[in-house]
Amino acid sequence: MILFKLMDNAKLSLDMLMGLSIFLFTFIFIASFLPGVFADVRNEIGLMHEAYRMGVILAEMEGYWRDQSGNGTNWHEKSDRWYASDFYFFPGLSKGKADYLSYYKIRAFDNLTKQNYDFVRNLLGLKTFDREYNFNVSLESLDSTSYSPVLVKNRTGEVVLQAGKPIPSSAYVSRYERFVWIDPYYDLIGTFYIGTARPRDIPHGCSEKFVNENKQEGNEVGIQCDLTYPIKLFRLNVLGKEHENTRVWWLGICFNNGEVDIQNCNPKGDGNQNKNGTLQVGFGSKLERDNLVFEAPLVEGKSYDLTQTINRMLKERGFRIGDKVTMGYNAKNINVTLDLSDSVALIAGKAAAKIVIHVW
Amino acid sequence: MNTKAQAFTLEGVASALILLLALYTLYQSSLVISPMWSEAVNMQTKIKAQDTLKILDSYEKVDGKFHNDSLQGMIVNLKDCTIGVNCTPNTEFLTSLSIILGDYDYRLELYWVNNSTINSAALVDKKPSPNAVAASRYVLLNNSELRNSVFYRGGEDWKPMIFEVRLILWRP
Incomplete structure (x- = not known):
């Protein structure tokens, strides 16, 4: 016969009670805290919806x-x-x-x-x-x-x-x-007359370096400008010669680091002679055969979009977005306009x- | 018999405290991202991909040629290469694409129909991340416009050829 011995000192299950209450307390705290986390996220999602709309x-x-x-x-x-x-x-x-x-x-x-x-x-x-x-x-x-x-x-x-x-x-x-x-x-793109006839309409940030007026052989002009990399649009529109009876005409464009002077930007041929009837673009304080990035014969009525050529040249030379660029050009006996923009890019026309x- | 009750609650106390500490640290150290949030980011990226293809889609011709940096110009300039092997878009197109997309990374695919079969080629072959989104645009060109390109088929110049340009975009 088995007798059950009654215990006089009953033990309350304090262990279980305390553990359970602490767990429940933690659980309730988290459960009431969590919706507040998503309240801010819901607010942002609502704003995104309004912005999209x-x-x-x-x-x-x-x-x-x-x-x-x-x-x-x-x-x-x-x-x-x-x-x-x-x-x-x-x-x-x-x-x-x-x-x-x-x-x-x-x-x-x-x-x-x-x-x-x-x-x-x-x-x-x-x-x-x-x-x-x-x-x-x-x-x-x-x-x-x-x-x-x-x-x-x-x-x-x-x-x-x-x-x-x-x-x-x-x-x-x-x-x-x-x-x-x-x-x-x-209206978004500035079109400037940068040729050798007067009056000239040069972009903001540009100044005339020299002007040689010669009615027989055609005028010559040198301009220097401050631009910012990357250049969004740089397109030359060659209208023709200023004086048709003169065969000599050219356009040379140089780029250099900001605040560095451009010395001589005449297009150069072999033997360091000025190259007639040519458009040349290069990097440095003067144009030389080994620093040219673009060369083409000047054709009346033709446009030359040099935006990507110039930006590629500047990128290869370590320019970063926002860096200042000095641009200078020498022009002789030429009617030419420049489409220039520093904010709007011409993509696929x-x-x-x-x-x-x-x-x- | 030990008549003094022993509180074996240390395990309960310790585990509850650890749970609380872990949840608190998790909340403080990271943002809680709800499922809707990633959809909002993907929506912006998808719209950018669609807008990019819309800007590049231009049937305008200058001197009888498409702009080199348009979708049409990119396709007709795929020449002197083997499609699916070593054909890549021309430099002007890639430059314009990088101007629009900035620091986004992308993969560019081209699909076209040849003898009732749909062919595809990866023109910019990068591996997309799991959160990449895709956008497509259809381009229709005549056989005559594809002369000199890898897609030219001898015969009738008027025959149209349809291309699907697919741009897959993601943040690196």
């Missing part, structure tokens, strides 16, 4: 207007009606194809936002009865970054698009980019840039 409206849609007189997509030409109570519109920058933007619509959007920021927020759906977002939109160069922005400017030096509130440094800000191309791009949208 704004990118679609601006980069893919033409915009639309309607009133009693009719409707259309040329809302940018109706600036006198924008604030009329019977005029309904929303701004899109496209010319009918996604990423194909109208320069005039971009300028109109910039003006509209600067005139009335809240009005634009309403149009873009960023200000509703239950929530509000702020935005900043800009047109920037393809190599522009958030810590080193390069805004696209037109030929008069005016920023083409930078609209909205200043971007805060201490809030959740969603950034979204769209690559676009702009038409017409005449299109003036390409990017729309950068910030929403917070």
Whole structure:
């Protein structure tokens, strides 16, 4: 017969109770803490959605207007009606194809936002009865970054698009980019007359080094300029000789490190003679046969797009983005224009840039 | 008999503290990335790939030739090489692509139809990362425009040939 011995000193299972309570306490703490982690993430995802939506409206849609007189997509030409109570519109920058933007619509959007920021927020759906977002939109160069922005400017030096509130440094800000191309791009690219006739129209940052006027043999001119690497567009358009009765004409272009003087940029032939009827491009303070990167005969009516040749030459010589470049040229008896841009790149014949949208 | 109760809770206390410490350290040292977050980053990269191909797609001709840095110019300039072996895009195209894409890494593939068979070739053969995204664009060229290229077929110049250019993009 088995007898059960009763224990007088009962032991409470303190071990289990304490361990269990500590575990439960930890579990409840984590369970209540965890949703707070995702709350911030949800906020950012919402901002990204708004920035994406704004990118679609601006980069893919033409915009639309309607009133009693009719409707259309040329809302940018109706600036006198924008604030009329019977005029309904929303701004899109496209010319009918996604990423194909109208320069005039971009300028109109910039003006509209600067005139009335809240009005634009309403149009873009960023200000509703239950929530509000702020935005900043800009047109920037393809190599522009958030810590080193390069805004696209037109030929008069005016920023083409930078609209909205200043971007805060201490809030959740969603950034979204769209690559676009702009038409017409005449206003985005400076076209300068750099030939030997007067008056000359040389780019900003350039100065005349010398001018030799000779009506029989044709004038000669030397110019030096300060540029920044990479150069987005450098295209020469040769119109012809300044004096047709003179057979001598040439154009020599030299590049060097920033703030280094260019001495003599005449195109050189064999025996160090000036080479007639030639366009030469090289690196150094003067042109020599062994530092040439491009050489071609001058042809009336021909364009020479040297952008990639020049950037490749500078890259091989250790130039980095933002480095200063000295450019000098010597021209004799030539009518020539230079298409120059430091913000818009000509890619496949299109003036390409990017729309950068910030929403917070 | 030991009548004094012994608290064997040291294991429980220690394990709970370790659990708490581990979770706290994990939270503090890294961001908690929700599934939606990576989708947002991929969406931006995919849009960039599509926009890049749209910009490079240009049927405009200058002096009767496509721009060398357009998709069309890139295809017609694939010459003096063996497709699928050593054909690479021309320098102007690669330069323009690098200007647009900046520090993104990419792989470029070309697909075309030949005698009812779809052929493919990697023109820029890099290995994509797991988070790479792809975008495609179709280019239509006539046989006459492909003269001198590796795709030219003798015979009717009017015959069209369709290409798919696929750009796979990722952050290195």
